[in-house]
Amino acid sequence: MTNPQQVAVLGGGSFGTAIANIAASNGHKTYQWMRNKERAAKVQQARENSEYLPGYKLSDNLTACADLQEAVGSADVVFIAIPSKSFREVTQLLAPILKSGTMVISTTKGIEPSGFTLMSQVLEQELNDARIGVLSGPNFAKEIVAHQQTGSVIASEDEELISCIQELLCSSTFRLYANSDRYGVELGGALKNIYAIVTGLATALGCGHNTIAMLLTRSLAEMGRFAKHLDADPLTFLGLAGVGDLILTCTSDLSRNYRLGMAIAQGQSLQQAEADIGQAVEGVNTLRLVKQKADELGVYMPLASALHGILFEDYSIGDVADKLMGGEQNNDVEYSQKNL
Numbered sequence: 001m002t003n004p005q006q007v008a009v010l011g012g013g014s015f016g017t018a019i020a021n022i023a024a025s026n027g028h029k030t031y032q033w034m035r036n037k038e039r040a041a042k043v044q045q046a047r048e049n050s051e052y053l054p055g056y057k058l059s060d061n062l063t064a065c066a067d068l069q070e071a072v073g074s075a076d077v078v079f080i081a082i083p084s085k086s087f088r089e090v091t092q093l094l095a096p097i098l099k100s101g102t103m104v105i106s107t108t109k110g111i112e113p114s115g116f117t118l119m120s121q122v123l124e125q126e127l128n129d130a131r132i133g134v135l136s137g138p139n140f141a142k143e144i145v146a147h148q149q150t151g152s153v154i155a156s157e158d159e160e161l162i163s164c165i166q167e168l169l170c171s172s173t174f175r176l177y178a179n180s181d182r183y184g185v186e187l188g189g190a191l192k193n194i195y196a197i198v199t200g201l202a203t204a205l206g207c208g209h210n211t212i213a214m215l216l217t218r219s220l221a222e223m224g225r226f227a228k229h230l231d232a233d234p235l236t237f238l239g240l241a242g243v244g245d246l247i248l249t250c251t252s253d254l255s256r257n258y259r260l261g262m263a264i265a266q267g268q269s270l271q272q273a274e275a276d277i278g279q280a281v282e283g284v285n286t287l288r289l290v291k292q293k294a295d296e297l298g299v300y301m302p303l304a305s306a307l308h309g310i311l312f313e314d315y316s317i318g319d320v321a322d323k324l325m326g327g328e329q330n331n332d333v334e335y336s337q338k339n340l
């Protein structure tokens with residue numbers, strides 16, 4: 001199938017809207033499903049998602065609706081842009097109405113606590129007959145709808161799915177790169193959120209360019225080390241869905257994870273910062289799970305541990321920074337295949 005007749009996007013927030021609008025702008029009949037009926041009607045009527053992406057007109061081929069059967073019943077391709085904490089619940093609603101052989105693509109950058117499960121693994125567990133993929137990369141929703149040139153990654157073991165999604169979404173401002181390492185692409189997208197919080201925090205404290213460059217590079221090393229302990233391929237992190245997304249979210253206050261780090265540095269509580277942002281901030285939960293997993297596997301992750309200390313163990317930021325810079329050097333080796 002190279003030319004899908006109907007596309008569905010689940011999720012009425014920023015990224016769901018951005019992805020639905022690309023497919024619709026490329027001429028595909030696209031349904032964007034959101035759970036709130038009034039909000040769906042408002043988007044449909046105004047041709048704009050004024051709550052999440054105000055000021056951007058949506059394609060006429062996009063239908064916003066709150067009826068899952070209407071959105072998904074005839075879809076050949078379904079994208080899921082629902083925060084990780086509700087991802088399984090929505091997938092379970094989807095399961096009984098999905099056509100056999102439908103392509104289902106997760107765009108969600110998070111991890112489920114039980115079993116350290118990534119979202120495409122949730123899809124595998126819940127959907128018997130679906131063809132599964134992951135879309136991930138340095139992709140702020142706001143810049144996608146503003147038609148900034150953007151690159152992303154479509155990852156799957158299914159080559160036909162990759163070609164189909166490339167054709168479906170590619171345009172003069174959106175380009176999709178193929179990757180067969182679905183797990184690595186998905187893991188990179190989840191892990192980078194931790195380090196966006198770290199650099200947001202460091203930036204708000206007045207750290208200079210030297211410090212940010214060190215943090216970014218050491219974050220990548222830490223991500224690679226973690227991947228290796230999970231038997232994933234750390235080289236995948238050298239692509240758009242790894243270092244690309246790390247650079248993006250660690251250097252811009254368009255990132256909600258980065259803004260959360262800034263708010264913590266400015267003295268806000270975690271709860272207050274999350275409430276003020278009011279949208280998915282996946283890095284907080286990911287940090288909890290990654291710290292737990294790293295402790296279990298004995299993976300050296302000083303930056304993730306330091307952030308965990310600040311967010312969940314009442315450590316002072318100053319003490320943590322002193323400890324990071326003044327600690328023993330015997331674990332401090334540069335990134336290479338040999339010593340990841």
Ligand SMILES: NC(=O)C1=CN([C@@H]2O[C@H](COP(=O)(O)OP(=O)(O)OC[C@H]3O[C@@H](n4cnc5c(N)ncnc54)[C@H](O)[C@@H]3O)[C@@H](O)[C@H]2O)C=CC1
Pocket residue numbers: 011012013014015016034035052081082083084086089090107108109110139140141142278279280282
């Ligand atoms: N916003 C961005 O630039 C990007 C976001 N992502 C990822 O996409 C995922 C979704 O993010 P956003 O759309 O940005 O979040 P968002 O916070 O803007 O929107 C989330 C949407 O999901 C809906 N939702 C939550 N629980 C639900 C449930 N149980 N049933 C139905 N709908 C539910 C919310 O009502 C909201 O409309 C996250 O994992 C994020 O990391 C990925 C790439 C870029």
Ligand SMILES: O=C(CO)COP(=O)(O)O
Pocket residue numbers: 109137138139140141193196245248249254255256257258280281282
């Ligand atoms: O993943 C993103 C862009 O690629 C969005 O980052 P935030 O979730 O931190 O806003």
